[in-house]
Amino acid sequence: MQVHINQKLLGANELVAKENRKRMAEKGVYLLNLMSSPGAGKTTVLEKTLPLLKERIKVAVIEGDIATVRDAERIAALSVPVVQINTHGACHLDATMIQAVLDKFDLDNLDLLIVENVGNLVCPAEFDLGEAAKVVLLSTTEGNDKIPKYPLMFHEADGLLINKIDLLPFTDFSLEEVAKDLQKINAHLPTFPLSARTGEGMEAWIHWLLQKMQEGRERP
Amino acid sequence: MHEMALMESLVSVLREEAEKNDIKEIKKVKMTVGTLTHALPSALQFAFTVLRESTPFAPLATLEIETVSAQAKCLACAQTFDVSDEYLFTCPHCQAFTIKIIAGRELKIDYFEGE
Numbered sequence: 001m002q003v004h005i006n007q008k009l010l011g012a013n014e015l016v017a018k019e020n021r022k023r024m025a026e027k028g029v030y031l032l033n034l035m036s037s038p039g040a041g042k043t044t045v046l047e048k049t050l051p052l053l054k055e056r057i058k059v060a061v062i063e064g065d066i067a068t069v070r071d072a073e074r075i076a077a078l079s080v081p082v083v084q085i086n087t088h089g090a091c092h093l094d095a096t097m098i099q100a101v102l103d104k105f106d107l108d109n110l111d112l113l114i115v116e117n118v119g120n121l122v123c124p125a126e127f128d129l130g131e132a133a134k135v136v137l138l139s140t141t142e143g144n145d146k147i148p149k150y151p152l153m154f155h156e157a158d159g160l161l162i163n164k165i166d167l168l169p170f171t172d173f174s175l176e177e178v179a180k181d182l183q184k185i186n187a188h189l190p191t192f193p194l195s196a197r198t199g200e201g202m203e204a205w206i207h208w209l210l211q212k213m214q215e216g217r218e219r220p
Numbered sequence: 221m222h223e224m225a226l227m228e229s230l231v232s233v234l235r236e237e238a239e240k241n242d243i244k245e246i247k248k249v250k251m252t253v254g255t256l257t258h259a260l261p262s263a264l265q266f267a268f269t270v271l272r273e274s275t276p277f278a279p280l281a282t283l284e285i286e287t288v289s290a291q292a293k294c295l296a297c298a299q300t301f302d303v304s305d306e307y308l309f310t311c312p313h314c315q316a317f318t319i320k321i322i323a324g325r326e327l328k329i330d331y332f333e334g335e
Contacts, residue, residue: 001241001243001333001334001335002331002332002333003237003241003243003331003332003333003334004330004331005233005237005329005330005331005332006328006329006330006331007233007237007328007329008327008328009226009229009230009233009251009327009328009329010226010229010327011233012229012232012233013229090222090225091222091225092222092225094225122222122258123222123225123258126222126257126327151256151309152256152257152258152325155309155321183310183317184309184310184317185309186309187317187318
Protein backbone atom coordinates (compact mmCIF):
# COMPACT_ATOMS: atom_id res chain seq x y z
CA MET A 1 0.00 0.00 0.00
CA GLN A 2 1.24 3.44 -0.88
CA VAL A 3 0.34 6.29 1.48
CA HIS A 4 0.75 9.83 0.23
CA ILE A 5 1.34 12.24 3.06
CA ASN A 6 3.12 15.14 1.37
CA GLN A 7 4.36 16.28 4.75
CA LYS A 8 7.16 18.72 5.49
CA LEU A 9 10.00 17.11 7.36
CA LEU A 10 10.35 20.08 9.60
CA GLY A 11 6.61 20.63 9.94
CA ALA A 12 6.73 19.75 13.63
CA ASN A 13 9.47 22.32 14.21
CA GLU A 14 7.52 24.96 12.34
CA LEU A 15 4.46 24.38 14.52
CA VAL A 16 6.47 24.84 17.72
CA ALA A 17 8.22 27.88 16.24
CA LYS A 18 4.80 29.39 15.60
CA GLU A 19 3.83 28.78 19.22
CA ASN A 20 7.06 30.40 20.41
CA ARG A 21 6.45 33.40 18.17
CA LYS A 22 2.92 33.81 19.49
CA ARG A 23 4.04 33.53 23.10
CA MET A 24 6.82 36.08 22.63
CA ALA A 25 4.39 38.49 20.98
CA GLU A 26 1.95 38.10 23.88
CA LYS A 27 4.69 38.79 26.39
CA GLY A 28 6.16 41.63 24.36
CA VAL A 29 9.55 39.93 24.18
CA TYR A 30 11.70 40.34 21.06
CA LEU A 31 13.38 37.05 20.18
CA LEU A 32 16.63 37.40 18.27
CA ASN A 33 18.42 34.48 16.65
CA LEU A 34 22.17 35.15 16.42
CA MET A 35 24.08 32.86 14.07
CA SER A 36 27.65 32.51 12.80
CA SER A 37 30.49 30.10 12.13
CA PRO A 38 32.36 28.79 15.18
CA GLY A 39 34.91 31.34 16.34
CA ALA A 40 33.41 34.38 14.60
CA GLY A 41 32.96 35.96 18.01
CA LYS A 42 29.27 35.61 18.91
CA THR A 43 29.92 35.40 22.63
CA THR A 44 32.48 38.22 22.59
CA VAL A 45 30.10 40.46 20.63
CA LEU A 46 27.42 39.66 23.23
CA GLU A 47 29.83 40.44 26.05
CA LYS A 48 30.23 43.91 24.58
CA THR A 49 26.60 44.32 23.53
CA LEU A 50 24.88 43.30 26.74
CA PRO A 51 26.32 45.96 29.08
CA LEU A 52 25.26 48.64 26.57
CA LEU A 53 21.76 47.16 26.23
CA LYS A 54 21.32 46.62 29.96
CA GLU A 55 21.34 50.37 30.53
CA ARG A 56 18.26 50.73 28.32
CA ILE A 57 16.23 47.49 28.27
CA LYS A 58 15.78 44.16 30.07
CA VAL A 59 17.71 41.51 28.21
CA ALA A 60 18.41 37.79 28.66
CA VAL A 61 20.32 35.16 26.68
CA ILE A 62 19.93 31.54 25.61
CA GLU A 63 23.29 29.95 24.86
CA GLY A 64 23.31 27.06 22.42
CA ASP A 65 26.37 24.85 22.33
CA ILE A 66 27.10 21.27 21.48
CA ALA A 67 28.69 20.84 24.92
CA THR A 68 30.05 22.80 27.93
CA VAL A 69 28.64 25.78 29.82
CA ARG A 70 31.62 28.07 29.14
CA ASP A 71 29.72 30.62 27.08
CA ALA A 72 26.88 30.79 29.61
CA GLU A 73 29.41 31.47 32.36
CA ARG A 74 30.80 34.39 30.37
CA ILE A 75 27.30 35.88 30.00
CA ALA A 76 26.36 35.20 33.62
CA ALA A 77 29.48 37.13 34.69
CA LEU A 78 27.74 40.23 33.26
CA SER A 79 24.74 39.67 35.57
CA VAL A 80 22.50 38.91 32.58
CA PRO A 81 20.00 36.03 32.98
CA VAL A 82 21.26 33.15 30.85
CA VAL A 83 20.22 29.57 30.16
CA GLN A 84 22.56 27.13 28.48
CA ILE A 85 21.23 24.53 26.05
CA ASN A 86 23.60 21.70 25.26
CA THR A 87 22.56 20.00 22.07
CA HIS A 88 24.73 16.92 22.72
CA GLY A 89 26.02 16.71 19.21
CA ALA A 90 23.23 18.37 17.23
CA CYS A 91 24.56 21.13 14.99
CA HIS A 92 21.70 23.59 15.54
CA LEU A 93 19.00 24.63 17.98
CA ASP A 94 15.39 23.87 17.18
CA ALA A 95 12.11 25.41 18.28
CA THR A 96 11.37 22.68 20.82
CA MET A 97 14.67 23.27 22.62
CA ILE A 98 13.81 26.96 22.90
CA GLN A 99 10.27 26.25 24.06
CA ALA A 100 11.59 23.96 26.78
CA VAL A 101 13.66 26.71 28.43
CA LEU A 102 11.34 29.71 28.02
CA ASP A 103 9.79 29.13 31.45
CA LYS A 104 13.16 29.66 33.07
CA PHE A 105 12.93 33.37 32.23
CA ASP A 106 10.72 36.01 33.78
CA LEU A 107 9.06 36.81 30.45
CA ASP A 108 6.80 39.45 31.96
CA ASN A 109 9.87 41.44 32.86
CA LEU A 110 11.84 41.02 29.68
CA ASP A 111 12.21 43.06 26.48
CA LEU A 112 14.78 41.12 24.50
CA LEU A 113 15.83 37.48 24.46
CA ILE A 114 18.93 36.76 22.41
CA VAL A 115 19.54 33.21 21.26
CA GLU A 116 23.17 32.45 20.51
CA ASN A 117 22.81 29.55 18.11
CA VAL A 118 25.34 26.73 17.68
CA GLY A 119 28.31 27.91 15.62
CA ASN A 120 27.39 26.74 12.11
CA LEU A 121 26.35 28.51 8.91
CA VAL A 122 24.40 25.66 7.34
CA CYS A 123 21.93 23.93 9.60
CA PRO A 124 20.58 26.74 11.79
CA ALA A 125 19.21 28.41 8.64
CA GLU A 126 16.72 25.53 8.32
CA PHE A 127 15.32 25.65 11.82
CA ASP A 128 12.89 28.41 12.65
CA LEU A 129 12.98 29.07 16.40
CA GLY A 130 10.09 31.51 16.40
CA GLU A 131 12.43 34.48 16.32
CA ALA A 132 11.43 38.00 15.32
CA ALA A 133 14.75 38.56 13.56
CA LYS A 134 17.80 36.64 12.41
CA VAL A 135 21.19 38.30 12.74
CA VAL A 136 24.25 36.72 11.16
CA LEU A 137 27.75 37.44 12.36
CA LEU A 138 30.68 37.15 9.99
CA SER A 139 34.29 37.87 10.98
CA THR A 140 37.07 39.27 8.84
CA THR A 141 39.32 36.29 9.62
CA GLU A 142 36.87 33.90 7.95
CA GLY A 143 37.18 35.54 4.54
CA ASN A 144 34.34 37.10 2.56
CA ASP A 145 33.66 34.01 0.46
CA LYS A 146 31.35 32.81 3.24
CA ILE A 147 28.53 34.91 1.77
CA PRO A 148 28.35 33.26 -1.68
CA LYS A 149 29.17 29.89 -0.11
CA TYR A 150 26.25 29.96 2.32
CA PRO A 151 23.75 32.08 0.41
CA LEU A 152 20.66 30.85 2.23
CA MET A 153 21.90 31.99 5.63
CA PHE A 154 22.69 35.47 4.30
CA HIS A 155 19.56 35.63 2.17
CA GLU A 156 17.36 35.05 5.19
CA ALA A 157 19.21 37.39 7.53
CA ASP A 158 17.64 40.60 8.80
CA GLY A 159 20.95 42.05 9.87
CA LEU A 160 24.64 41.34 9.35
CA LEU A 161 27.44 42.07 11.80
CA ILE A 162 31.01 42.00 10.49
CA ASN A 163 33.23 41.43 13.49
CA LYS A 164 37.00 41.81 13.95
CA ILE A 165 37.36 44.83 11.69
CA ASP A 166 40.38 45.81 13.82
CA LEU A 167 42.08 42.89 12.03
CA LEU A 168 41.15 44.08 8.52
CA PRO A 169 44.71 45.20 7.61
CA PHE A 170 46.01 41.69 8.36
CA THR A 171 43.46 39.78 6.27
CA ASP A 172 42.35 39.58 2.63
CA PHE A 173 38.82 40.40 3.73
CA SER A 174 37.23 43.06 1.55
CA LEU A 175 34.21 45.07 2.63
CA GLU A 176 33.71 46.05 -1.03
CA GLU A 177 33.47 42.38 -2.03
CA VAL A 178 30.98 41.80 0.76
CA ALA A 179 28.83 44.66 -0.52
CA LYS A 180 29.05 43.26 -4.05
CA ASP A 181 28.06 39.73 -2.98
CA LEU A 182 25.25 41.00 -0.80
CA GLN A 183 23.84 42.90 -3.76
CA LYS A 184 23.17 39.49 -5.32
CA ILE A 185 21.90 37.74 -2.22
CA ASN A 186 20.19 40.21 0.07
CA ALA A 187 20.48 43.66 -1.44
CA HIS A 188 19.13 45.76 1.43
CA LEU A 189 20.65 43.85 4.32
CA PRO A 190 21.63 46.27 7.10
CA THR A 191 25.34 45.66 7.68
CA PHE A 192 27.37 46.70 10.70
CA PRO A 193 31.17 46.43 10.60
CA LEU A 194 32.41 46.36 14.18
CA SER A 195 35.08 45.17 16.53
CA ALA A 196 33.95 43.61 19.79
CA ARG A 197 37.58 43.88 20.95
CA THR A 198 37.99 47.65 20.47
CA GLY A 199 34.31 48.59 20.73
CA GLU A 200 34.34 50.26 17.31
CA GLY A 201 30.97 50.19 15.56
CA MET A 202 29.07 48.79 18.54
CA GLU A 203 26.79 51.80 18.97
CA ALA A 204 25.47 51.63 15.38
CA TRP A 205 24.48 47.99 15.78
CA ILE A 206 22.81 48.58 19.13
CA HIS A 207 20.95 51.59 17.78
CA TRP A 208 19.63 49.47 14.89
CA LEU A 209 18.61 46.63 17.22
CA LEU A 210 16.67 48.94 19.52
CA GLN A 211 14.96 50.43 16.50
CA LYS A 212 14.01 46.97 15.17
CA MET A 213 12.53 46.13 18.56
CA GLN A 214 10.54 49.35 18.49
CA GLU A 215 9.22 48.54 15.00
CA GLY A 216 8.34 45.03 16.22
CA ARG A 217 6.28 46.49 19.04
CA GLU A 218 4.46 48.84 16.69
CA ARG A 219 3.78 46.20 14.04
CA PRO A 220 3.66 42.87 15.83
CA MET B 221 25.57 18.31 8.50
CA HIS B 222 22.12 18.00 10.03
CA GLU B 223 21.06 15.00 8.00
CA MET B 224 20.77 12.73 11.02
CA ALA B 225 18.43 15.19 12.74
CA LEU B 226 16.37 15.44 9.55
CA MET B 227 16.10 11.68 9.30
CA GLU B 228 15.06 11.48 12.93
CA SER B 229 12.14 13.79 12.16
CA LEU B 230 11.35 11.65 9.12
CA VAL B 231 11.21 8.55 11.29
CA SER B 232 8.97 10.19 13.87
CA VAL B 233 6.58 11.47 11.20
CA LEU B 234 6.47 8.05 9.54
CA ARG B 235 5.97 6.21 12.81
CA GLU B 236 2.88 8.27 13.46
CA GLU B 237 1.59 7.97 9.90
CA ALA B 238 2.18 4.21 9.79
CA GLU B 239 0.14 3.76 12.95
CA LYS B 240 -2.64 5.97 11.63
CA ASN B 241 -2.80 3.93 8.42
CA ASP B 242 -2.35 0.60 10.17
CA ILE B 243 0.91 -0.20 8.41
CA LYS B 244 3.15 -2.60 10.28
CA GLU B 245 6.16 -2.49 8.03
CA ILE B 246 7.42 0.36 5.85
CA LYS B 247 9.30 -0.84 2.78
CA LYS B 248 9.89 2.33 0.86
CA VAL B 249 9.96 6.03 1.50
CA LYS B 250 10.01 8.74 -1.14
CA MET B 251 11.12 12.23 -0.24
CA THR B 252 11.91 15.50 -1.99
CA VAL B 253 14.97 17.56 -1.10
CA GLY B 254 15.76 21.02 -2.39
CA THR B 255 19.39 21.83 -3.12
CA LEU B 256 19.28 25.02 -1.03
CA THR B 257 18.76 22.97 2.12
CA HIS B 258 22.34 21.69 1.81
CA ALA B 259 21.08 18.30 2.93
CA LEU B 260 23.29 15.81 1.10
CA PRO B 261 21.42 12.85 -0.41
CA SER B 262 24.31 10.50 0.41
CA ALA B 263 24.30 11.58 4.06
CA LEU B 264 20.51 11.25 4.18
CA GLN B 265 20.81 7.74 2.78
CA PHE B 266 23.43 6.87 5.35
CA ALA B 267 21.32 8.21 8.21
CA PHE B 268 18.38 6.24 6.85
CA THR B 269 20.30 2.97 6.89
CA VAL B 270 21.04 3.56 10.58
CA LEU B 271 17.49 4.52 11.49
CA ARG B 272 15.67 1.87 9.44
CA GLU B 273 16.82 -0.73 11.97
CA SER B 274 14.03 0.33 14.28
CA THR B 275 10.31 -0.38 13.88
CA PRO B 276 8.23 0.12 11.79
CA PHE B 277 10.80 -0.21 9.03
CA ALA B 278 11.57 -3.30 7.03
CA PRO B 279 15.24 -4.23 7.52
CA LEU B 280 15.98 -3.37 3.90
CA ALA B 281 13.59 -0.46 3.50
CA THR B 282 14.62 1.88 0.72
CA LEU B 283 14.70 5.64 0.51
CA GLU B 284 14.15 7.38 -2.80
CA ILE B 285 15.25 10.98 -2.93
CA GLU B 286 14.10 13.41 -5.58
CA THR B 287 16.34 16.43 -5.78
CA VAL B 288 14.82 19.80 -6.67
CA SER B 289 17.12 22.50 -7.94
CA ALA B 290 16.80 26.06 -6.80
CA GLN B 291 14.44 28.35 -8.68
CA ALA B 292 13.50 31.93 -8.07
CA LYS B 293 10.99 34.43 -9.33
CA CYS B 294 12.03 37.98 -10.05
CA LEU B 295 9.80 40.47 -8.28
CA ALA B 296 10.73 43.15 -10.80
CA CYS B 297 10.10 41.41 -14.16
CA ALA B 298 8.09 38.41 -12.89
CA GLN B 299 10.19 35.88 -14.82
CA THR B 300 11.32 32.70 -13.14
CA PHE B 301 14.88 31.45 -13.41
CA ASP B 302 17.25 28.77 -12.14
CA VAL B 303 19.41 29.95 -9.31
CA SER B 304 22.94 29.06 -10.29
CA ASP B 305 26.10 29.75 -8.35
CA GLU B 306 27.06 32.38 -10.85
CA TYR B 307 23.87 34.37 -10.58
CA LEU B 308 23.21 33.64 -6.96
CA PHE B 309 20.01 35.51 -6.28
CA THR B 310 20.17 37.99 -9.14
CA CYS B 311 17.63 37.95 -11.96
CA PRO B 312 19.47 36.97 -15.19
CA HIS B 313 16.84 38.76 -17.29
CA CYS B 314 16.71 42.20 -15.75
CA GLN B 315 19.54 42.01 -13.18
CA ALA B 316 17.20 42.92 -10.34
CA PHE B 317 18.12 41.76 -6.87
CA THR B 318 14.62 41.53 -5.47
CA ILE B 319 13.76 37.91 -5.94
CA LYS B 320 11.70 35.29 -4.23
CA ILE B 321 12.86 31.71 -3.86
CA ILE B 322 10.15 29.45 -5.24
CA ALA B 323 11.94 26.10 -5.27
CA GLY B 324 14.97 24.54 -3.64
CA ARG B 325 13.95 24.72 0.00
CA GLU B 326 11.86 21.54 -0.06
CA LEU B 327 12.33 18.94 2.60
CA LYS B 328 9.31 16.73 2.53
CA ILE B 329 8.05 13.19 2.60
CA ASP B 330 5.93 12.52 -0.45
CA TYR B 331 4.76 9.02 0.33
CA PHE B 332 5.68 5.72 1.88
CA GLU B 333 4.88 2.15 1.00
CA GLY B 334 4.27 -0.74 3.32
CA GLU B 335 1.94 -3.41 4.53
